[in-house]
Amino acid sequence: MRISVVIPTQRRTAGLETAARSILGQTGAPFADLELVIVDNDKTPSAQPMAAALAAEAPFPVVYVHEPEPGVANARNAALEQARGEFIAFLDDDEEAPAGWLAALLAAQARFDADVVFGPVRGRAPAGVTRHRDYLETFFSRQGPPEAGLIDHYYGCGDSLLRRAALPDPKRPFSAVRNHIGGEDDLLFGQMKANGARFAWAPEAWVWEDPVPARLSLGYTIRRAFAYGQGPSAACAAADPPDRLGLAFWMGQGLVQAGVFGLLAGLKWLIRAPDFAFTLDRAARGLGKTLWWGPFKIEFYGRSAA
Template structure:
């Protein structure tokens, strides 16, 4: 039996995948945990196969290749979970890199608090050549949580997380295929686990680095993502058929757009440094208002 299965879903990112996978192969393991690395190739052409074979040669623990031929972020994650044999599942994205103590820190926090899910920080790294809106991009691609580790009353995203498999609502396909194109499949899962009484924890020491693609360090991309993030609460209430919740979040979105939109317009006129961040907040408000139907945005199934 495997103690921890580390899953890296990937789609046409050879350099990022190599960096992420090698960081897992370099993990410190003083307690002798039985590990496995599962790389899920979500490209129908199976372009990651040769790279995974190369990584498996001489690896300190099993490296397994899974081909999830049907594109979709939920499909990829579900394929990895189905293939995993571990009591715990750790997720790392293919644009992230984990320091050597990453798994040890997550496991220690999980054991101390008997947590069902442990989340850690994400620290964005940008090339020095990116100067416009640099602080905004770093904040956008980072995950900033509490300064101290401990039990938390909310959840974060799937990248950089450790999940107790027995706590999953479905053993082999816990992520909703309805979110294949737009993302947020992890939010739906963790919201369901929260309703079932799952315990979440934060490990401030279990950080990973994220290296966003250059094509994503532009406002055209980040504001579209901000709009989609804003849709999350309203869409979650719609999925639960909770009309009061939908109306509440739409009202919140309208207020956010009015306040932050006005502030963004003023800051943009004077070229203030925080103008992009304020516009981001306004766009998230719009997402809460326009959350369904033709306003759903597709982000997955593309390497850009």
């Protein structure tokens, strides 16, 4: 089995069905060498009926994995333990892949001999969302270079293709310390970069992202921007040995960023400027760089009902 497409999910059956059916509709990919792995991170196997229904009509194997222990790293690791592919493609359960998505990822991997390939994400808000619409769709998007090629940085796991042989652990590469706050992919890709992994960008391998309604608000996105800002500082602190110079740099930059953009956001709020949310986002990311340690960590994952 050469290629495994992994979709982690937790109580999002509608989004799961959209994501999974977009895999069933792929063209140009070698179906004979393909499997779909659905990993259910709910304590009760709520996604199992959907997985069974998809398996009955899919032209390739559909593997259902139940990981009751909550946590985003737990879910990804459970999928990799069961997946048989030498290449692992990740799609989130709020994403939808156009028909040529997987073929584009595979083509970029072969062209650049890449260990990880990333593609763009296009945020898509429902028609009823009017307030801060441009900001929200931008927030849930991923942009990159207009041309395909090797890159010296990395993105998140959703919409990516990994070569299993390049992983530091072929079955459980994601760190459990990030189960509840996210960033498990940043830790993995950072480690891979330090080990000399090759990253590539495939602009043709784009996907839609349809955020759940609860996330389409400044209350969610600004908290998430703060958490994103914590990433580089936390990575420096977690390095072995700790990168104290890098940590001081990011914290100092964050302090300036939070002050400048925080003041500017306040002024834009007073005059009801249309780009207020963009400025507030930058202030939150700066604050996250400065306040990155324990008490300021925000949990976004790992909450599962009994």
